[in-house]
Amino acid sequence: MSRARRHPHRYRKTTTSFGRVWTCALPDCNHYQPRHMETLLPGKQATCNECDNIYILTHEKMLSDEPICDECETLHEMRRRALQEKANSSNEVDLDEVMKGIR
Ligand SMILES: [Zn+2]
């Protein structure tokens, strides 16, 4: 499938010559969102920075410079918890086994 010219942009906060703005990270796309129009972004479709899923941008997601979809957020959270548990317990936890359980 060829990349359509119109796509949900892969929003990433980037430092440019005109400041920190949301730009599209996809190749062949030079879209950027002017600072004064950032408030229009929540509610828009975007492409996940990790898995290419389409998700809806929210204020919460935009706290991150590289917003990701709900699925990836869940995975990150579970991974974080697994690592925390590993750090907290003296028992060895095999992270690969934990991740297999999640997927
Ligand atoms: Zn784009």
Ligand SMILES: [Zn+2]
């Ligand atoms: Zn994702």
